[in-house]
Structures are given as C-alpha cells and as structure tokens.
Amino acid sequence: MLKDIIDNNENYQPGLSIDCVIFGFHDNQLKVLLIKVERANKWSLPGGFIPVDQDIDTAAITVLNSRTGVEGIFLRQFATFGKVNRNHQHFDKKTLEYLQIEEEKGKWLMRRFVTIGYYALVDFSKILPNPTGRMEIVEWIDHKEVPELILDHREILDKALDTLRIELNLMPIGYNLLPEKFTIPELQKLYETILDKKLDRRNFLRKITNIGILTKLDEKKSNVAHKAPNLYSFDKEKYDEVLKNGLNQGW
Amino acid sequence: MLKDIIDNNENYQPGLSIDCVIFGFHDNQLKVLLIKVERANKWSLPGGFIPVDQDIDTAAITVLNSRTGVEGIFLRQFATFGKVNRNHQHFDKKTLEYLQIEEEKGKWLMRRFVTIGYYALVDFSKILPNPTGRMEIVEWIDHKEVPELILDHREILDKALDTLRIELNLMPIGYNLLPEKFTIPELQKLYETILDKKLDRRNFLRKITNIGILTKLDEKKSNVAHKAPNLYSFDKEKYDEVLKNGLNQGW
DNA sequence: CATTAATGTGTTATTATGACGCAATGTAAT
DNA sequence: ATTACATTGCGTCATAATAACACATTAATG
Known part of the structure; x- marks a missing residue:
C-alpha cells in the first residue's frame, strides 16, 4: 500500500514513478483498465513506484501483475513524462492525513515527479479486474468513454494510443488482446477500433493472411447470428518472428 | 560544472539524468557527438541533470545547447534506461576527490540513476564541437568507429539509431542534418548511411521526390568530380506538414 | 421457406516498387 | 583536342501491393 511505501521511501527511487496504460479488447471496444481510489473523485492509470533494487521494466511488470493477476504479458515502455507541474499540489494535507502519512514523510510524495509510461496489451477474458485486498476500484472502461483523469494521465493515455497506432504498422498485434481462437472479423474490429477507422473486409483478409501468422482452424464460431465465421489462431512461431x-x- | 551541481544537488531531480545522442552527417558518415572528460579513459554521451524547476524536455535542450551552441534543433525523447546496475560503481572515491566533491555530497552521485535518452539531428557544419570553458574534449565520431563508452551508453546509442531507422519510415529526414542546399545523391547517402544499406539511385529519386518536400533549385553543385549534380532545398512548409x-x- | 445480415471468394483498375537501360555531363588522362 | 570514365538525369518494364467493388454462401429469424 501507499503508506507502506512512503514509510519506507528510502527503498524507492525518489521523484520517479511508473504509470501503465493497460489495453484490453471486449465487445468490439478497446478498453482501458482504470482505477479509482477511495475518496478520489477522478480516475487514474494504475501506477507504482520503483524499488531501488529493481530494473524499471521489472517494476512495471510488478505494477501490471498486481492489477491484472496475469503474467507473460505484452508490456512496452513508450514515453517518459516530466513536465515540472505535472503533479503539483496533487497530495494535499487532508489526503495525507487520511492516508495516515506523517507530514515529514509526506514530503517525499509532494516533490516533483517524473513518470515512465508503459502500455500493455492483455487478454480481456483472462483478467480479474478487481483483485482482493485493495482499497480501490479497478474497472475496464471503453477508451472512448474515459472520464476525467488525475494529473496528466489523459495525456499519457493519448500518447499510449498514438504509439499503439504507429506500432500497428510495424508489428502484428492481437495475440495478446484476443482469446486463443478468434475470427477474422473480430481481428478486423480490433484494428478498426485502435485505428478509429473503417477497413474493407476483403482487403483486410488478404493483407492479414499474407503476413503469414494466422492458422485457419477447421472449426466455425458457434452461436452467432448469420453465417458462422471461421475460427483462426495465431501461429506463435511465425508471429514472434x-x-x-x-x-x-x-x- | 559537475561540482556546482553536486554542491547544490537539492536543486536537481535525484537519481535521474538525461543523455543525448547527437547525430550529424559529414563526409558521407553518420557522426555522433561524444565527450571525454579529463582523467576518463572512456568516451560518453553528452548528458546532464534535471533542475527541479525545469521540464525534462527543457533540460534536454539545455544539454544540447551547451554542447553544440545551436538552437531550434530537432530533439526527440526515445527511451528511458533504468537497469538497477547501470551506473554501479561509476563514481569512486578517487574520482570524487579529484572533482573536489565532499564524500557526503558525493553520495548523491553514487545512488542508482535512471536516465532519459534523447536523440538530436543537427547540421554538422553549424556546430562548434568544442565550446570554450569546458574541461572536456568534445568530438564528432563516425558511428561505425565509436570506441568503448561508459556505463550503458553503447546500448543507449544503439537504441537511438534503431529508433532513427524506424522513424525514417514515418517522417522525412534531412532538414536538420544537411546544409540548406544539397544534392539528391547526398540525401541518398544520408539514408544509406542511417539504414546501412545500398539503395537504387533511380528508385530513390522517384520515391523521395514523390513525397513532395523538395524544391529543385536552378543551380548545380560546383567543384565536383564528374557530372555536376543539381542542388535542392527542402520546402519547409510541406516538410513540416x-x-x-x-x-x-x-x- | 423466404428474408436478412453477415461471411467467403473472387475481379479489376490503379499505384507503388524493384530491377534495369541509356544518354548527358564534366573531370582527368592521353 | 580527343577520349575514357565515373557519375548524374531521365526513362522503361515486370511485378507486387492496394483500393474499390461484385457475387455467391451461410445460418438464424420470422
């Protein structure tokens, strides 16, 4: 918990934090995992601090695991945010009192913070959004409906999505966001949602299959309206290549 | 100077630094600006610390200006490096003594540091590599001949070049690296050097002119062996677009 | 059993790319 | 001066990638 960290703040990098933009895909929506701590009226990105004896990548993995409970996730650093006033007056006296943090110790929190942004792609269906033992609400929120966020978290989220859009042209995507078996229309919806743009069905199929990372399964999706689409899976070996x-x- | 910073270390973000990979282009070589402080046997990237009252981008600009003397430069953050042991045992007692830094103050330097990497593209001809008043050697070194660097600076440099290679596909380049007037073969050499790959002359011309950012000048390069190539300049407005x-x- | 809204499988025109050919130009050698 | 030579400028052609669109197929629905 925060109080434990502050009470032992000498074990953490001062003025440096990590924030994670965790993306999931569900109901044809790109979702973002947001948290809301008690007493706060705004949502925030899940974040954390950096133990002095941990690589920043490791610290980011820790943040992710503590919020999603899954391991082996796609996680990538995308930018570092360091405007002087980004956390100005974020923790006031009342909040510190509420958190039972001594005023002296609280100064550690009030200094200027730089934060390193990571984004993650996770399989929505495998994540339990509300791990026990935390005094906070964790929720998947459609990226188009994200409410006001604390600090510069909105800017961080936007930058993460921008990065994702660019990286869509440089790497395949979907392995981390979709269940093991999926249909081409589902994959297309994922692309369309991220890019916020309609794509042609037939051209998409050609382009995505030409990459050579898909395995067509001898199985169709059941319980669907209209024609049942074929199921596919990723050829992990070629995908990684x-x-x-x-x-x-x-x- | 370093001693001044350490003596007033409360004015700087602790455990956080900036390192700049400054690229220039000359003699058909991609050059990197490296520095070597007295007493050191290895070269390093120009770097600096972050005043608590400065945005990290501003601090990066400061590092750049103090080393190159030019302003209005292309500068971009590309990654943050935070392995636990990246600066382990970098400053030892002898070095601190030499720098006349008190042992107590020196502890500020010995803690674990995270560094934010920026890369810059500058016009080689406009840079004075050795600004006065610094106890250090500043030199342009061909990126293929870079000697052993301190800490993880080699990794930082490689990552900067990787980023540059990727961004070559996303944005035009050259405005910051070439003089105002240049030839197509020069621009091609720049691309070839960055990509470390031969390109076809004729296809390059077609592709680069199709982007629509070049203005063909009514002027040829003089004093050259063989046929004099035409001079071009960038159409800044379209380039920026x-x-x-x-x-x-x-x- | 026809309707409907999807999916699967094409075709065609256009554009981009890769691999070249050849003439023009200016320096250097004879 | 004439010629050889390296380099530039401006093409062509075959192939691949992309955009736009047509039509048959499938399965739930009324």
Missing part, C-alpha cells in the same frame, strides 16, 4: 523482424519496411 | 502527418500509413 514477424514481431522481431517487423513488417512494412518502407525503405 | 509531412513531419506532422507522417508518411507510409500502412493501414
């Missing part, structure tokens, strides 16, 4: 080498070289 | 909107959308 393309992830490493990138696609769309350009030059 | 493409910079903003990006090229090669992909999806």
Whole structure:
C-alpha cells in the first residue's frame, strides 16, 4: 500500500514513478483498465513506484501483475513524462492525513515527479479486474468513454494510443488482446477500433493472411447470428518472428 | 560544472539524468557527438541533470545547447534506461576527490540513476564541437568507429539509431542534418548511411521526390568530380506538414 | 421457406516498387 | 583536342501491393 511505501521511501527511487496504460479488447471496444481510489473523485492509470533494487521494466511488470493477476504479458515502455507541474499540489494535507502519512514523510510524495509510461496489451477474458485486498476500484472502461483523469494521465493515455497506432504498422498485434481462437472479423474490429477507422473486409483478409501468422482452424464460431465465421489462431512461431523482424519496411 | 551541481544537488531531480545522442552527417558518415572528460579513459554521451524547476524536455535542450551552441534543433525523447546496475560503481572515491566533491555530497552521485535518452539531428557544419570553458574534449565520431563508452551508453546509442531507422519510415529526414542546399545523391547517402544499406539511385529519386518536400533549385553543385549534380532545398512548409502527418500509413 | 445480415471468394483498375537501360555531363588522362 | 570514365538525369518494364467493388454462401429469424 501507499503508506507502506512512503514509510519506507528510502527503498524507492525518489521523484520517479511508473504509470501503465493497460489495453484490453471486449465487445468490439478497446478498453482501458482504470482505477479509482477511495475518496478520489477522478480516475487514474494504475501506477507504482520503483524499488531501488529493481530494473524499471521489472517494476512495471510488478505494477501490471498486481492489477491484472496475469503474467507473460505484452508490456512496452513508450514515453517518459516530466513536465515540472505535472503533479503539483496533487497530495494535499487532508489526503495525507487520511492516508495516515506523517507530514515529514509526506514530503517525499509532494516533490516533483517524473513518470515512465508503459502500455500493455492483455487478454480481456483472462483478467480479474478487481483483485482482493485493495482499497480501490479497478474497472475496464471503453477508451472512448474515459472520464476525467488525475494529473496528466489523459495525456499519457493519448500518447499510449498514438504509439499503439504507429506500432500497428510495424508489428502484428492481437495475440495478446484476443482469446486463443478468434475470427477474422473480430481481428478486423480490433484494428478498426485502435485505428478509429473503417477497413474493407476483403482487403483486410488478404493483407492479414499474407503476413503469414494466422492458422485457419477447421472449426466455425458457434452461436452467432448469420453465417458462422471461421475460427483462426495465431501461429506463435511465425508471429514472434514477424514481431522481431517487423513488417512494412518502407525503405 | 559537475561540482556546482553536486554542491547544490537539492536543486536537481535525484537519481535521474538525461543523455543525448547527437547525430550529424559529414563526409558521407553518420557522426555522433561524444565527450571525454579529463582523467576518463572512456568516451560518453553528452548528458546532464534535471533542475527541479525545469521540464525534462527543457533540460534536454539545455544539454544540447551547451554542447553544440545551436538552437531550434530537432530533439526527440526515445527511451528511458533504468537497469538497477547501470551506473554501479561509476563514481569512486578517487574520482570524487579529484572533482573536489565532499564524500557526503558525493553520495548523491553514487545512488542508482535512471536516465532519459534523447536523440538530436543537427547540421554538422553549424556546430562548434568544442565550446570554450569546458574541461572536456568534445568530438564528432563516425558511428561505425565509436570506441568503448561508459556505463550503458553503447546500448543507449544503439537504441537511438534503431529508433532513427524506424522513424525514417514515418517522417522525412534531412532538414536538420544537411546544409540548406544539397544534392539528391547526398540525401541518398544520408539514408544509406542511417539504414546501412545500398539503395537504387533511380528508385530513390522517384520515391523521395514523390513525397513532395523538395524544391529543385536552378543551380548545380560546383567543384565536383564528374557530372555536376543539381542542388535542392527542402520546402519547409510541406516538410513540416509531412513531419506532422507522417508518411507510409500502412493501414 | 423466404428474408436478412453477415461471411467467403473472387475481379479489376490503379499505384507503388524493384530491377534495369541509356544518354548527358564534366573531370582527368592521353 | 580527343577520349575514357565515373557519375548524374531521365526513362522503361515486370511485378507486387492496394483500393474499390461484385457475387455467391451461410445460418438464424420470422
């Protein structure tokens, strides 16, 4: 908990934090995992601090696991945010009192903070949004309906989505966001949602299959209206290969 | 100077620094600006610390200006490096003594540091590599001949170049690296050097002119062996437009 | 059993790319 | 001066990638 960290703040990097933009996909919506601590009236990105004996990537993984309960997730650093006033007056006396943090110790929190942004892609269906033992609400929220966030978290979220959009042209995506078996229309919806743009069904199929990362299964989706679409899975080996080498070289 | 910063370390973000990979282009070589402080046997990237009352971007600009003397430069944050041991045992007692830094104050330097990486593209011809009043050697070094660097600076440099290679597909480049007037073969050499790959002359011309950011001048390069190539300049307005909107959308 | 709203599988025109050919130009050698 | 040579400028052609669209197929629904 926050109080434990502050009471032992010498074990953490001062003035430096991590914030995670955790993306999931459900009901044809790109969802973001947001949290709201008691007493707060705004939502925030899940974040944390950096133990002095942990790599920042490790600290980011810790943040992610503590909120989602899953491991082996796609996690990527995308930017660091360091405007002087980004956390100005974020913790006031009343909040510190409420959190039972001594005024002296509280100064550690009140200093200027720089935060390192990570974004994660996770399988919505595997995540339990509300792990026990935390005094906070954790919720998946459609990225188009994100309410006002604390500090510069809105800017961080936007930047994460921008990065994701750009990286969509450089790497395959979906393995981390979709269940093991999925349909092409589902994958297309994912792309359309991220890009906020309609794509042509038939051109999408051609382009996505040409990448060579999909395995067509001998199985159709059941319980659907209209024609049952075919199920696909990712060929993990080829997927990872393309992830490493990138696609769309350009030059 | 370093001693001044350490003596007033309460004015700087603790455990956080900035390192800049400054690229220039000259003699068909991609150059990197490296520095070597007295007494050190390894080179390092120009870096600095972050005043508590300055945005990190501002602090990066300061680092850049103090080393190159130019303003209005292309500067971009590309990654943050935070392995636990990245600066382990970098400053030892002897070095601190030499720098006339008290042992107590020196502890500020010995803690674990996270560094934010920026890369810059500058016009080689406009930079004075050795600004006066600094007890250090500043030098342009061909990126293929970079000697051993301190800490993880090699990793930072490699990552900067990787980023540059990727961004070459997303934005035009050259405005910041070439003189005002340049030839197509020069621009091609720049691309080839960054990508470490030969490109076809004729296809390059077609692709680069199709972007619509070049103005063909009514002037040829003089004093050259063989046929004199035509001079071009960038159409800054269109260049900035493409910079903003990006090229090669992909999806 | 026809309707409907999806999916699966094409075609065609246009554009971008990769791999070249060849003439023009200016320096350097004879 | 004439010629050789390296380099530039401006093409062509075959192939691949992309955009736009047509039509048959499928399964739930009334």
